Amino acid sequence: MSPLLSLYLGFSRVSGPLWRWSRRRRVARGKEVAERLPEKFGTYATPRPEGTVLWFHALSVGESLALVPLIERALDDLPDAHVVLTTSTATSATALAAARLPERAIHVLSPVDTVAATRAFLDHWRPDVAAFAELDFWPRLMVETKARGIPMILVNSRMPDGSFARRKRIAGPMRDVLRLFDRLLVQDEASVGRFAALGADPDRIEVAGALKAAARPLPADEGELAQLASAFGDRPRWLGAATHGTEHAAMIEAHGTVTKDEPRALLVLAPRHLRDADEAETLARTRFNVARRSRGEAIGAETQVYLADTIGEMGLWYRLCPVSFVGHSLLPDLEGKNPYEAAALGSAILHGPHMSYFAESYEALTAEGAAACVTDEDDLAKAVLRLQDEATRAGMSEGARRVIAARGAVLDRTWAAIRLLLS
Template identity: 65%
Template sequence: MRGPTPSLRWPRQRVHPTRMRAKPSLRCNCAGPAPLSSRMEQDFRFACSRCPRCRIAALPEAMSPITHLYLGFSMISGPLWRLVLRRRVKVGKESSVRLPERFGFYRRQRPEGVLIWFNALSVGECLALLPLIERVLEELPDAHVLLTSWNAASEVALTAARPPDRCIHVFQPVDTVQAVRRFLDQWRPDVAGFYGLDFWPRLMIETGRRGIPMMLVDSRMPDGSFRRRKRFAGPMRDILGLFDRLLLQDKASVPRFVALGADATKISVVGALKSAARPLPAPEKELAELRQQIGGRPVWLCAATHRSEHPAIAEAHAKVIEEIPEALLILAPRHVRDADEAEAHLRKRFAHVARRSREERIDRITQVYIADSIGEMGLWYRLAPVSFVGHSLAPGLEGKNPFEAIALGSCVLHGPETSFFAESYHGLGQAGGAIKVDSAGELASNAVLLQSSALRKPVLEGATKVVTDRRGVLDATWDAMRQAVPQTSVASPTFVGGL
């Protein structure tokens, strides 16, 4: 019996017409397997409109040489990844118990029904996705969400944040063909959402090959990133061409994505998801203990700092102590590995420096407390009424998320280098919800002034107004995703063959 005639209608099949060459003799899987010679010639993919489970997968026709080279490397890079991950386990950056997940081996099984997959890199990105995940599960009571992350610290942070019951967290596989295909074979997601601007070519290309709708969520393209990625225009065009929708944070990113190969008709500007993120968690017992140690001392926080900012921060705190001798600085470096260098800078000026990693207490003579821990920013923002959000004071930096501090009632100070969150900081500045500082002196003077609750009040009110105005970002993001979510699972079958 002859099977149904395959249809190449757009957009259901998610075919990229400019990057495929249809062959009249091709048959869909409904008609039975094609001859071996035909399968060997396949260099494109399509989905039969009458059979959503039918997939014929292969590479896009016009991939750049660099992309082909990377895909070839991903077929033999497994041993290298094993060496890298073993070293990470030794230094405590990887979980030995869950190491098999990096290679596509998972203890949990795929749940029945629709499965929405989100992929994020770090702790902050996972936490930013939680409100969207909650919204998805609220709208789809029978669906599940798979959340994958790269950073091992995200496991601890997500445990503390308590994601919904129908949200499954596993670690992202390494970008080898074997690990990626095992991952996709087991989980068979119905929709894939990739957060931010971190691209994994093998993972994304294999996802696209299976006809899984792909979305780029909460992404942006600062000028610095655009200049760097222009050097790899071919691979960027290949990857961006896979996405069915690109949901961006700001309008300034749109022409940059288009210049790198994205289809302008697929781009929507919905705002930053991080502005709608729920407050970071903090253990009540530890919070109460730290408050008892601090007592009534004035406190200010330098959060997510870069190593190049530490000398200026030390200078600023010295000026703060001149005005308020009992003031305490909590320093939370962006990378824990920078804590030793930060301590060396601080000890040149301050005799009493304590560190979280050494389990040292804050006493009445402690001048600086280095919070070199992971997943505890909820503690520090709650303790400090004033927060300098780092990665923004020294040249060449690009800023960090201000909304974590705002959500916990801490006034935001920031430097001039905020290109990663340019639109967010611009909106906060216009509303008086954040204060820009250009030097250690300005940082110190504002840290002193904002110890007054009366002076903090208008700043917090301006920041709260900005956050309230942006609550619609969840609605806009979900509305854009809803169109791609099937009523019932049409999970792709196991893929066999191809580069």
């Protein structure tokens, strides 16, 4: 075991008071749900179900929603089993409630990384297998899981350039953690070599593809959808989805160009982080009439920008907007966001040139004519205007359907690998 990991594990034996202090601060700042805080320290209102329990872990909203079809598949295949899904954030709890997990799936917040909390979690749920999504590694939790002989599998993971460079700086602990896994299912060939370089056993690594390509369409409340569709009417519209705060100036500038050709056009702006909403509103109001969803402001004929600053409603915006710019991709140092949420709901996909986290996904979509890259606000405005034509969008939507259909096998491969560990 590396000295750095040994030091961390020693710290995890005495860090309980620090974790409790930090969680209370987060509750005060609205970043934790007070009534669910006991879950983070190993206290649960729900007893462990009888029989097989499968444990899936994901960091937050996007990662956990990508696991939902896999959880459904597991429960269909094992009618007497239950699933415990752990996530780390309060926002994921809100999103999963909207997504409506299957009846035999239980969502709890993941334990803080102390000896007491992780052992309390494992004592209570006694999982038969543990599937960790992507790269959310908590060493104490993983070491304790392995010590109990629970089979461990990494699913839906990738190692883009930036993440690889950062993790090489902690090569010792990364090697120790990666060697705990019985199987590692990665999204692309590039990740195979990078995981191996960080110390994973090459014989345990397999390319399975991206689960997000097989994810079910994001949900949407039918009543809200009908009400918003009526308010939007037949206006030309486009979506800025999962945008970063540094991209909002370009969004507003592009919309200014769009409205010169289409004066009735509406921009729905859905920032990735709600903390960016105030600044986005201030910026948009310098040029446009703005309505904000979190304040319940109505959309009128005069509304030019609708700030969609809520959690768990992206299914509405992708359904209502025929064109989506998928953000976190326009400027350097950004690394892209999942394009399949838009693709699954038929919204034509635009993106910037910086999307290394999802490079393989965008390459597949681009090859089928299902996504287009824009480089700046002028390029973005031209693409938005071009894609207001329904026939032009239709070709992109058909290409997206081909990609999603071709990648549906990722669900079969991932579940087969997990099922094997239960044998």
